[in-house]
Amino acid sequence: MSTNQASFVRASMIEASPAPSLESGAVSWLRKNLFATPKDTALTIISLLILAWLVPPAIQWLFIDAAWSGGGRGVCATLSQGGSQPEGWSGACWAFVNAKFAQFLFGRYPLDERWRPALVGILFVLLLVPMLIPRIPYKGLNALLLLVALPILSAILLPGGWFGLTYVETPLWGGLMVTLVLSFVGIAVSLPLGILLALGRRSNMPVIKMLCTVFIEVIRGVPLITVLFMASVMLPLFLPQGVTFDKFLRALIGVSLFASAYMAEVVRGGLQAIPKGQYEGADSLGLSFWQKMGFIVLPQALKLVIPGIVNTFIGLFKDTSLVSIIGMFDLLGIVRLNFSDTNWATAVTPLTGLIFAGFVFWLFCFGMSRYSGFMERLLDRSQR
Structure with missing residues (x-):
């Protein structure tokens, strides 16, 4: 190569130019997600106006005018300094939750x-x-x-x-402890039992298929309150004289069986989504039924139905509040029970207690939802 020709060849790459200001950063995100079209712009403005109308009073009531400490209804029955609540009541009575x-x-x-x-x-x-x-x-x-x-x-x-x-004795149990025990046992029992029921419903043995189908359809056809009532009141009638179960154990059994029926249908949906070639490939390798399900089919099926499984877990966690029908007090039940305490009888106490209970339920459910999303992204690498 001659000297004149070499003078036109660069010895280094040109440095990358910065992205246009409208295509990167916060401005680009706002333009693409909130103001992309006139319709999006109108909806964004309306949403901001609604938030501006609702959020400041909520913050005022929840935090600024709230009573945070003290004993008895007197701390929540006086207007806080600089507050704007009518009838002499303060904002949220967090002193009640603290006590x-x-x-x-x-x-x-x-x-x-x-x-x-x-x-x-x-x-x-x-x-x-x-x-x-x-x-x-x-x-x-x-x-x-x-x-x-x-x-x-x-x-x-x-x-x-x-x-x-x-x-x-279990009638003294209550609060978040009962909620967590019921939900943990229900989750730990419903998943494996639901898998067995789903496999039984797809079985080629008529008796097994009929029993699993009847169980699933009967349990799914009645509300959880009915199942809990039957487990608490009617179950002892079918037991031999002198034989009984603890009421809390009956609730555990009822909640677990109820969740298992719904879990079975979620898992069955995943099994049906697996291509027939996977089953035939496992059979061609000479695998037994349980080897085929444990190593080939179920890992793929459960990965596909992670959202449905977690959705069932979240519903089970929230449905534990229904055990109040048999005299057990979970978190929501014990909060409502304390509303009858005359030392804390104010107009803001019930709403404060319900907001606290709702926040705790949301915290656990949101955590399960976010972990579900994490597991979906972790197990979906082969599909990307």
């Missing part, structure tokens, strides 16, 4: 024995968090401790009566 917080967690569980549910709760968190993080090893041991050892330990600690522990 009743321990009861909202443990119900009427004896004060000197509350270390037992607190210990169970700490162990639950310590075992659940590593189970949910994919990078942490020893998942088999973790699952064994969470799903086998912890329930056995909880059955010893919570009711007591063993190893010198004071017996605490």
Whole structure:
């Protein structure tokens, strides 16, 4: 190459030019998501006006005019400084939530024995968090401790009566403890039982298929209140004389069976979505039925129905509030029970308690929803 020709060849790449200001940053996001068309612009403006109308009064009532500490209804029955609430009432009565917080967690569980549910709760968190993080090893041991050892330990600690522990009857249980126990047991039982029911409904054996179909359709055809009522009132009528079950155990059985029927249909939808070639390929390898399902079909089917599974879990978590029909007090039930306390009888107490209960329910449900999205993205790499 001659010297003149070499002078036209660059020795380095041209540096990248910055993106246009309208195609990057916050301005670009606003233009694409909120003001892309005249219709989007109008809806955005209307939404902002609604928020400007609702949010400031809500913040004023929830935080600025709220009563945060104190004892008795007097702290919520006076107009806060600079407040604007009529009839002499303050904003939200968070002092009521603060005073009743321990009861909202443990119900009427004896004060000197509350270390037992607190210990169970700490162990639950310590075992659940590593189970949910994919990078942490020893998942088999973790699952064994969470799903086998912890329930056995909880059955010893919570009711007591063993190893010198004071017996605490289940009617004294309540609050968030009951909500978490019901939902955890319901989730742990409904998923494997739902898988078995879904496989049974697709079975080629007529008796198994009929029994699973009848069970699923009967349970799905009645509301949970009916199932709980039958488990609490009618179940003892079918037992031998002198044989009985604890009322809380009946609620656990009713909630678990109810969730299992819905879980079975979710899993069945995933099984039907798997191409027939997957089944035939497993058969051609000489795999048994359970090997085919455990190694080939179910991993693909469960990955497809993660949103439906988590949706069932969220519905189960919220439906635990229906155990009040049989005299058990979950978080919502114990909050409503405290409305009758004359020491806190104000016009703002019920709404404050319901907002607190709703926020706790939303926090758990939102956490399950976000983790579901994380698992979907993690397991969907082969499809991208």
